Amino acid sequence: MAEERIGFVGIVIEDLSQAARVNQVVGQYQSLVTGRIGVPDHERNLAVIGLLVRGEDTQLGAFTGRLGNIPGVQVKSAMTKTKTEKKEGNFHEKDD
Numbered sequence: 001m002a003e004e005r006i007g008f009v010g011i012v013i014e015d016l017s018q019a020a021r022v023n024q025v026v027g028q029y030q031s032l033v034t035g036r037i038g039v040p041d042h043e044r045n046l047a048v049i050g051l052l053v054r055g056e057d058t059q060l061g062a063f064t065g066r067l068g069n070i071p072g073v074q075v076k077s078a079m080t081k082t083k084t085e086k087k088e089g090n091f092h093e094k095d096d
Contacts, residue, residue, distance in 0.1 A: 015072025
């Protein structure tokens with residue numbers, strides 16, 4: 001069974017011309033995203049996006065790596081230490 005983590009991904013778009021690329025990557029990994037909030041900062045000409053995510057370590061790493069490789073975009077993530085197992089649509093804690 002797949003082991004998954006729940007976490008948060010913070011994205012700061014310092015170059016707003018890259019916003020479409022960020023949204024494209026987020027769309028490609030939409031199955032990992034369980035919640036999203038975006039806040040533009042017009043005074044500083046940047047935007048901040050917060051994502052709640054759930055997925056396997058390799059999936060989450062690929063996702064944040066793709067975002068972090070976009071010029072003008074900063075990405076930070078925090079994941080739970082506790083892994084979960086997906087069993088018929090339900091999640092159960094698993095001790096490491």
